[in-house]
Amino acid sequence: YPPPTMTDWNTVPGMIQALNHLITGRQLSACRSHPTETHVGLRSMPSGLFTGSLRRSRGIALSAPDFTMQRGRPTSDRRRFLRNAMIAAGLPLFVSFLPGRAEARGSPPEDSGPSDDAAFRISLPGTYRGYSQGIADGFLRSSRYVAVRDGTRMALDIYRPTLGGHFTGEPLPLVAMSTGYRRAWIMSDRESPLVRRKWPGRQAGDFASQAVRAARLPDLRTATWPEEAQHLAPAQLADWLLDNGSVCEYLLMHGYNIAIIDTRGTGASFGSATGPSALQIGQDLDDLFEWFAARPWCDGNIGMIGASWHGAVQHMALSYGARRLKAVMPQMTPIDQYLGLWPGGIYNIGLMRDWFELRAGQDGIAELSALPVDADQDGKLLRAAMSARRPAEGTSGEPTATREGIERQNAIMAGLTRDRFQLGQGLLDVSFGDGTRGNIAQAPLDFARANLGQTAVYSWNGWWDIYAREGPMAHANLTTPRKLLMGPWNHGNYWDTSxxxxxxxxxxxxxxxxxxxEPEVVFATAQPxxxxxxxxxxTFPPPGVRDVHLALTTDGLMTAGVAPPRALVSFETDDSATSGPGARAWGFSLGPQLDYSALEDAAGKGLVFESAPLGEALDICGYPALRLRLSSSSNHARVFAFLHDLAPDGRAHCIAEGWFDYRFRKPGIAPYDTLGTAWYSFAASDMLPVVPGETMLATIDFTPIAWLAPAGHRLQLIxxxxxxDNAYQAPAEAPPVLTILCGGEEGSALQLPVPPQSGAPPIIEGAFAALPEASAVGVVAG
Known part of the structure; x- marks a missing residue:
């Protein structure tokens, strides 16, 4: 079908056409419950994978993106149409397949909103209607201090749903978020670009909060809505917020209390300047959950939500403060902070430079501070909390709000091995709450402790997130009730509301x-x-995935089948090579899509290998890896590898990447299931010298990916x-010449995880039916 026009929407055939386009983005027959291409795979290997002539390219031909990303969410009219289209044409889709649940015994009234009437119910990943009723048309905010077991005062905001200006009356569940980025504040003209991007429309002097996007609180207490939402009934307001509000506002309207907490030592909370340990934060939350559960407006059912820092704190609570915690939803978050900040043993300065500047400003500049709590009208307690944790200039605590102080801090951080990092984070010789002592293997998620409880965990991550490797590993190693969702997202463009x-x-x-x-794992296979x-x-990777090996050749090719003759190819490291400030490494400061266009120039400062054109679509699903055997002309060797899907017109999507410092090449025994990826300890005791001219072998694991490369495309390795822009480079290091061993039995090769054709994971029709276009893929074509 061609794309429907607006005039088609009110006709049943038009709805059928539009539903197919909106839900799947592909052409479907209205009378079928599944697309004809339910799975893709390899018909034969290695001979059937690549066809056509081989060519060599030293770079990427860049042109305009092949699609336009729109910021924001679909309009209410479009979402309303989608619901009507489901009723008119799409319900057979939802009834006839699993996983998920759909019940249809008639059509709901126009614009009826969420309903507990079983006549119209849909429960699918990212598509949910009819099970939960909107009950509120506003909310009230209050704030206060609560002291935890060691007497430290924690600042928190409480948001409670209201109807007609009055609390709903009955006790409700509570969903909490613990932040290090200020629970609430007054916007300043000195806010970082990140803050201005995440809270568009907020001007200097406006109230802002981690919980609030759509509402305004001119009195710092009472929610007021934009004009188009002011007179909506609860059901319609909830629907409007699905398009325009935050996840916390959406939960509030459905009858949840929300609590936003300044983590110890941040915002208006008191605490140490050196930073609390994972154990301490977990214990703080344990105490706060007990306090919440004792409030008459809370029914004792407590959960947590949030991404990045907000997700890491959930892992700490899961490990050390889960007595009252029933369910968590950690998103875009690490299980092992060392691997998140030192991928492959290389310090991610692109992320940390901006992060330190953000944090130092919020704790060191009065205009950027958190709001004081309600009882602290003159801000005296807020100033005392900030003063107590401000380090002296040049100390090893939180850096000062100067570029020089931040660079000094980064230079210190860059040289940390895992054992030194663990010592500094208070992870060694820890006294636990049960009286035992021991080391914490990794933070923020301690599997041994987390698995002692039964808190349900819904791990969320994205293929282009800085922590993409860790979401599937969190799921694989937890034994509590669990689910995993891997979306086509980066650190800032995920969509989680429904x-x-x-x-x-x-x-x-x-x-x-x-x-x-439903099956435990839901994931998106992205495509150009x-x-x-x-x-x-x-599971992820799915059962039956096998590695397809593509050997690297000295003439810049990647070939399947018989290994090419043994040979060497060299390049001189160029310190100006970069994947750019728009790449994955910059993490939280990114826009909706990553931008790797800088690799066009970097390709000429390294080596490029390309496959032949694909003879048929290739389904890549898992953790790609590069077994790279090389030598260095110097006493150091670091490699940055980028895997592209290269279209016939030269446009490329960077689909996975891996970094590695060859000093850490000694294999180790992993303390948890790493899903078949290599494990290196990154400890000082396991470091091996890089001897000039000596051949070394390491497996460089890429970030995981589920990607459908179309027939005719090539795979490109840079x-x-x-x-x-992203990896720390010591000033004294001279650029080495790196020599790659290609061909023969021991030659370097790319390993691609490919599911079997007959057992490819089935497609969930109707999942994330209203996913905004800006959240459909985490990287832009270059």
Missing amino acids: EALRWFDYWLKGIDNGIME GGRPLWRHSE LTGADR
């Missing part, structure tokens, strides 16, 4: 919406220029010895 409600409805309200009857294909599996 799925959060579905998760907490089940665990905190006891609504039987079927979410735990199209909507993602949502799939399900019991290797450089530096990433100027």
Whole structure:
């Protein structure tokens, strides 16, 4: 079908056409419940994978993106149409397949909003309706200090839903978020670009909060809505917020209390300047959950939500403060902070430079401070909390708000091995709450402690996130009730609103919406220029995935089958090579899509290898890896590897990447299941010298990916010895010449995880039906 026009929307055939385009982005027959291409794979290997002539290219031909990303969410009219289209044409889709749950015994009234009427219910990943009723049309905020077990005062905001200006009366569940980025504040003209981007429309002097996007609080207490939402009934307001509000506002309207906490030592909370340990933060939250549960407006059912820092704190609570915690939804977050900040043993200065500047400003500049609590009208307690944790100039605590202080801090951080980092984070010889002592293997998620409880965990991550490797590993190593979702997202463009409600409805309200009857893993197979294909599996990588080996050759090719003759190829490291400030490494400061266009120039400062054109679509699903055997002309060797899908017109999507410092090449025994990826300790005791001229072998694991490369496309591998904007480079290091061993039995090779054709994970029709275009893929074509 051609794309429907606006005039087609009110006709049933037009709805059928539009539903197919909106839900799947592909052409479907209205009378089929599944697309014809339910899976893709390899028909034969190695001979059937690549066809056509081989060519060598030293770079990427860049042109305009093949699609336009729009910021924001779909309009209410478009979402309303989608619901009507589901009723008119799409319900057979939802009834006839699993996972998920759909019940249809008639059409709901126009614009009826969420309803508990079983006549119209849909429960699918990212698509949820009819199980949960909007009950509120506003909310009230209050703030206060609560002291934890050691007497430290923690600042927190409490948001409670209201109807007609009055509290709903009955006790409700509570969803908490603990932040290091200020629970609430007054916007300043000195805010960072990140803050201005995340809170668009907020001007200097406006109230801002981690919980609030759509509402304004001119009195710092009462929610007021924009004009178009001021007179909406609860059901319609909830629907409007799905398009325009935050996940916390959406939960509030559905009958949840929300608490936003300044983590110890941040915002208006008191605490040490050196930073609290994971154990301390977990214990703080344990105490606060007990306090919440004792409030008459809380029914004792408590969950947590949030991404990045907000997700890491959930892992700490899961490990050390889960007595009252029933369900968490950690998003875009690490399980092992060392691997997150030192991928492959290389310090991610691109991320940390901006992060330190953000944090130092919020704790060191009065205009950027958190709001004081209600009882601290003159801000005296806020100033005392900030003063107590401000380090002296040049100390090793939090850096000062100067570029020089930040660079000194980064220079110190860059040289840390895992054992030194663990010592500095208070992870060694720890006294636990049960009286035992020991080391914490990794933070923020301690599997041994987390698995002692039964807190339900819904791990969220994205293929282009800085912590992409760790979401599947969190799921694989937890034994509590669990789910995993891997989306086509980076650190800033995920979309969670309706799925959060579905998760907490089940665990905190006891609504039987079927979410735990589905397979444990949901993931998006991204593809160039199209909507993602949502799939399900019991594990990630899915069962039956096998590695396809592509040998590197000295003439810049990647070949399957018989290994080419043994040979060497060299390049001189160029310290100006970079993947650019728009790449994954910059993490939280990014826009909706990553931008790797800087690799066009970097390709000429390293080595480029390309496959032949694909003879058929290639489904890559798992952790790619590069077994790279090389030598260095110097006493150091670092490699940055980038895997591209290269279209016939030269446009490229960077789909995975890996960094590695060859001093850490000694293999180790992993303390948890690493899903078949290599494990290196990154400890000082396991470091091996890089001897000039000596051949070394390491497996460089890439970030995981589920990607459908179309027939006719090529795979491209770019290797450089530096990433100027993102990886720390010691000033005294001279650029080495790196020599790669190609061909023969021991030659370097790319390993691609490919699912079997007959057992490819099935597609979930209707999942994330209203996913905004800006959240459909995490990287832009270059």
